Amino acid sequence: MAACPFRRSIAAQLSRVLNLPPENLIKSISALPVSKKRPVADFQFFVGSVIENKSSDRSKPDLQLQTQRLAEKLKCDTVVREISTGPGTVNFTINRELLAKTVLQQVFKDGSEYGIKSELFSTLPRRKIVIEFSSPNIAKKFHVGHLRSTIIGLLGAGFQQFGNEDELKSNPLQHLFEVYVQVNKAAAEDENIKKLAQDFFRKLEARDEQILSMWQHFRDFSIEExxxxxxxLGVHFDEYSGESFYQEKSQEVLKMLDAKGLLQKTIKGTRVVDLSEKRDLSLCSTVMRSDGTSLYITRDLAAAIDRMMKYNCDTMIYVTDKSQNAHFEQLFQILKLMGYQWAERCQHVSFGLVQGMKTRKGEVVFLEDVLNEARSRMLQNMAAAKTTKELENPLETAEKIGLAALIIQDFKGLLSSDYQFSWDRVLQSRGDTGVFLQYTHARLHSLEQMCRDGQSTDINTACLQDPQAISVLQHLLSYDEVLYKSSEDLQPKHMVSYLLTLSHLAAVAHKTLPVKGSAPEQAQARLRLFQAARSVLANGMKLLGITPMKKPQHENHILI
Structure with missing residues (x-):
């Protein structure tokens, strides 16, 4: 059964009038955004999506006239209560009791799959997708931007000079980072250090046992961290195999490029692939150093080929910062030149830079510092609030809320956009923040627990006809569209916006539609509405990587 039968019902009626298959009309029917100022219809059909309106053709009536004529041919029925028109749209208002009954039934029936079973997804085939993201450097702590670069040579050469095995055992990542800082500084002043680093990396690619053992030592400690x-972060990876894993296979890629006549030698002795349209080397990608060792892009070529052969996936997505846009354009272009048609199915999803992020200790360098700072500040906020309840595990609560605050701040805009960071703004308990989402979920969960004894699945939907209840129901109706849009453009901002609106609507509804003190039948219906809102809120939060909090932090955050 579809997540909501309303679209199909509307499509069936439009199909009869327009003489088009219903499935061709489904995606032109969308839920209307909830309005705070006035009641709105539930769905709108975009007439222009199926009726051509060429202004140059004087014989054709304009779009609005066609819209009006179409609306006049449609009829209200047991599902549709009212039909009206907007600019280029025919609007449909669903029978209010049917709306409440259907939405609530579907939310509870589908549970965590609510929205996914929608007719919007019915025509989409199941796909296997490989996603590569994060990719921090071996032996380098998590950086806020997860910048990738080949540091292994510097690190290897540096450890031979500045490393200490005892310190490595007691605090591996910190010591390796300190070694990296020292050798990086030394390399800026001494060319011999750079040569040692290059030699280390060359031996690594040549599978020198001693060097390989040291690299494996670093890698094991890094992955553990x-x-x-x-x-x-609540993240689990199926496989750990960064680009440095493909050092050996990169030599095979170089042989393949050479065999296909794509490898050209420069005056400096490096090898490049010509990517220019006129093949005049005006745009080329360096794939091999003069000493024969590979580069980042060479190993990425090896990784892409290996993963596609291993997983035979439909799509391969790379998530990195936007400074690597050019790198991935060249990567996909080289794969195409090598004859791999599946390169068309590779996609780079880029993210912007975070500006102005600082901890009390100063400028932020590591992600762990950011997580610790968020937790610390939330603990302070909780302790400072006079109405704070005694919590069993305040540290865990602060961790969940702090992480939610960071995720929502990061996902509110386009992924590729830079933004200015502010701790005060991010950790506000009111407004469009992750803290507000967590508090809303906890309040709604608390309400369910307090009214558990009186819960019933059999409710009177006539008790949910208030404007505030209808607004929540209308918003729940559009959840599948948010999922569909997010799957199309891979932008989490749609889900963030949806969840924040849902939280605000639920808060407004509770102020005017109290559960406690209402007549039993009315209380049951309202409780069921808030349960549905919490369920969908939790589903969306989990998709964003947020663990919903169940216990409210403050006494006045309990909804009764």
Whole structure:
């Protein structure tokens, strides 16, 4: 059964009038945004999507006239209560009791799959998608931007000079980072250090046993640390195989490029692939150093080929910062030149830079510092609030709220946009923040727990005809569209905006539609409405990587 039968019902009626298959009309029917000022219809059909309106053709009536004529041919029925027109749209208002009954039934029936079973997804085939993201450097702590660069050579050469095995065992990541800082500084002043680093990397690619063992040593410590940080983020990876994993296979890629006549030698002795339209080397990508070692892009070519052969996926998505846009354009272009048609199915999703992020200790360098700072500030806020309840685990609560605050701030705009960071703004308990989402979920969950004894699945939908209840129901109706839009453009901002609106609507509804003190039948209906809102709120939060909080932090955050 579809997540909501309303679209199909509307499409069936439009199909009869327009003489078009219903499935061709489904995606032209969308839920109307909820209005705070006035009641709105539930769905709108975009007439221009199926009726051509060429202004140059004088014989054709304009779009609005065609819209009006179409509306006149349609009829209200047991599903549609009212039909009206807007600019280029025919609007449909659903029978109010049917709206309440259907939406609530579907939310509870589908649970975590609510919205996914929608007719919007029915024509989409199941796909296998490989996603590469985060990719922090081996032996380098999580950086806020997760910048990728080949530091392994510097690190190897540096450890031989500045490293200490005892310190490595006691605090591996911190010591390796300190070594990296030292050798990086030394390399800026001494060319010999750079040569040692290059030699280390060359030996690594040549599979020198001693050098390979040292790199594996660093890698094991690094991954152990990454797993710990990923766990705080609620992230689990199926596989750990960064581009440095493909050093050996990159030599095979170079042979393939050479065999296809794509490898050209420069005066400096490096090898490049010509990407210019006129093949005049005006645009080329360096894939091999003069000493024969590979580069970042060479290893990424090897990784892409290996992963596609291994997983035979439909899409391969790379998530990195936008400074690597050119890199991925060249990567996909080279794959095409090599004859891999699946390169068309590769996609780069870029994200912007965070500006002005600081901890009390100064400028932020590591992601762990940011997570610790968010947790620390939330603990302070909780302690400062006079109405704060005694919590069993305040540290865990502060961690969940702080992480939610960071995620919502990061996902509010376009991923590729830079933004100015402010701790005060991010950790506000009111307004469009992750803190507000967590508090709303906790309040609604608390309400369910307090009214658990009187819960019933059999409700009177006539008790949910207030404007505030209808607004919540209308918003729940559009959840599948948010999921569909997010799957199309891979932008989390749609979900963030949806969840924040849902939280505000739920808060307004509770002020005017109290559960406690209402007549039993009315209380049951309202409680069921708030349960549905909390369920969908939790679903959306989990999709964004947020663990919903169940207990309210303050006494006055309990809804009764």
């Amino acid at each position: 990454y797993v710990r940080i990923y766990k705080r």
